[in-house]
Amino acid sequence: MSDSPPAHRRGRAFAEGVLSAAANELLNTGFDGFTIANVAEKAGVHVTSIYRRWRTKEQLVIDALLSSVEPTIPVPDTGSVRADLVELTLNLYASITSPQSKALLRLATMPLDFDRLDEARGRMVDDRSAAMEVVFERAVRRGEIGDTVDPRLALELLHSPIYSRVLITHEPVDDAFVTDLVDLALHGLAPDANTRTRPRIRGAASE
Structure with a gap:
């Protein structure tokens, strides 16, 4: 003492x-x-x-x-949407695995009713969505992805598996995993994605 x-x-x-x-x-x-x-x-x-x-x-x-906890993450500008998304996702992983962020995530699962905690989570999601939107706007101008992409939905698509590994399965999140995740997402974000024939769901009624 x-x-x-x-x-x-x-x-x-x-x-x-x-x-x-x-x-x-x-x-x-x-x-x-x-x-x-x-x-x-x-x-x-x-x-x-x-x-x-x-x-x-x-x-x-x-x-x-x-x-x-740093609320913002840097927005990469490599000239390639694939490289940008890999770097952006790795930045997110680094930000949520800091000791402070881990403690905040654990606190968020506790039955505490505090508006400030909800507001902080909202600000962090908004910041990451804004970063994703900047990356997508550049990619659209370069013709790498379609122009109807929802940044927040894409954010969930890329980042939900990260949170799952950090909080639930505790599997590693390395460069190879993030790159595979980005490639999978980009398959649906390509410029001709909206014109592709959607697979028929087994058992669905014929149109």
Whole structure:
């Protein structure tokens, strides 16, 4: 335990110190072992000062995670939609497998009703959809894909298998897997995809 008396920081310096200490505490102890008393000790502030700003442990945990997770990912511009999508998907994988993002994902599965967590998830999805839209706009101009692609649907198509491996199967996500995933997606995004004959579903009624 530190022998230094609690500091009397205010405003931004106080918030940044507490949030940094809280993020580290969460990564070291997990949500169940997380306590505001430990955060106060590590941040060098009074427990009562933390409670005046964050009424509950859950509120502090959410703010700490949101402050430490980068909401945006870089938009690649390689000149090829295939290379762009591979790089974009690998960037997403790197962003969601950081310790902070993993903690945020676990928190998102808990029965906590906080609008800020929902808003943060929405902002992250919007950012990734926007990045996908930029990549697709360039690809359409180059004639690599059709012009009717829904960026959010394509985002789900490419990224759902990533989340599945990270959260459920724990199988590896390597360059080969991502490249195969992108190639599979591009098969349906090609310029002539809308004119291809759709396979007949077995048992479907004849038109």
